[in-house]
Amino acid sequence: MIITSCKLKGYINKGCELKLVNLENKLEAFYKLCKERKLKITPQRIEVYKALAVSTSHPSADEVYAKVKKALPNVSLDTVNRTLNTLSDIGVAFVVEGSGDVKRFDGNLDNHQHFKCVKCKKIFDFRYEQFDNIQAPRNLEEGFKVLRTTVYVEVICRMCFEKEQN
């Protein structure tokens, strides 16, 4: 088990230098992908991509905005937001599971898991005995107070899938 970016436990992210070396290659791949998808390669897109590619901290749009602003002082937050969504669309980034949705409450204390439609944001329950007692890795339990370990599935529900086809 490798904790890849857990600074609290004193782990050092040894991947950093590698990341910078790789950035050139990553950028090339990114350019290529943009061309394939007929997306214009703009300075804004490059900077947003770079900010995300070298980050290990799962930044919010605001945090990426702050970083990009250093290179492009009058970039707009809207552009950063749009670009982040574009990057997710083409698969070079993704939205951390569950984040970005309104706070939802659950009064069902029985053992169960959730799956969510990423389009309509509906959340469904399911129970799968195999997942009832899933254990977080031990060294995570040693370094942190573990409250809950769940399996989380992101789906597109039938309704949204059909809507998408039209």
Next chain:
Amino acid sequence: MIITSCKLKGYINKGCELKLVNLENKLEAFYKLCKERKLKITPQRIEVYKALAVSTSHPSADEVYAKVKKALPNVSLDTVNRTLNTLSDIGVAFVVEGSGDVKRFDGNLDNHQHFKCVKCKKIFDFRYEQFDNIQAPRNLEEGFKVLRTTVYVEVICRMCFEKEQN
């Protein structure tokens, strides 16, 4: 495997009548818990608790608010919000994993899982080979387009844990 509240696939929630029968018992237990925790049993708390206890749809604060408003027309949204948080604090409800946080992006496409501190909202990566190829239950894969299956761990990080002690 039981899909407990998946209406899209035509499953009917057979638990509904049972839920209403159980509500009385649940309420009694809730009153008892409130007394233990020195929390006043107010009409607002009762209605919020009831709304959540009979719901299977992981409602947002707004949705609970709308429901409670029918019984208590001039309840405030703030009260509903506070009460929902109180219910989470005493353990009779919980916040659906990941929801309620700002949208966060991840540029790391390598196979990995996330754990999040519920206090400071920081997200950390970890890799645990066992979780690399975790499979959603088959009948879920049949009814929905599954995009991603991850293990999600909620923790309190050391910093926040120590802060809490003081």
Next chain:
DNA sequence: TTCTTATATAGTATTTACTACTATTTAGCT
């Protein structure tokens, strides 16, 4: 039952996240 007080609430204001809109600019093609 009435009194007292800490707790909880209603109503409003504020903050923050995110999306929408429009006029302007620009990347990529010819």
Next chain:
DNA sequence: AGCTAAATAGTAGTAAATACTATATAAGAA
């Protein structure tokens, strides 16, 4: 260099959640 669809900056708007303050009330004490 010129053209055009796509992208952007700047601003406005919307929605979610928290913060604040004066008022109301639950629950224990008298």
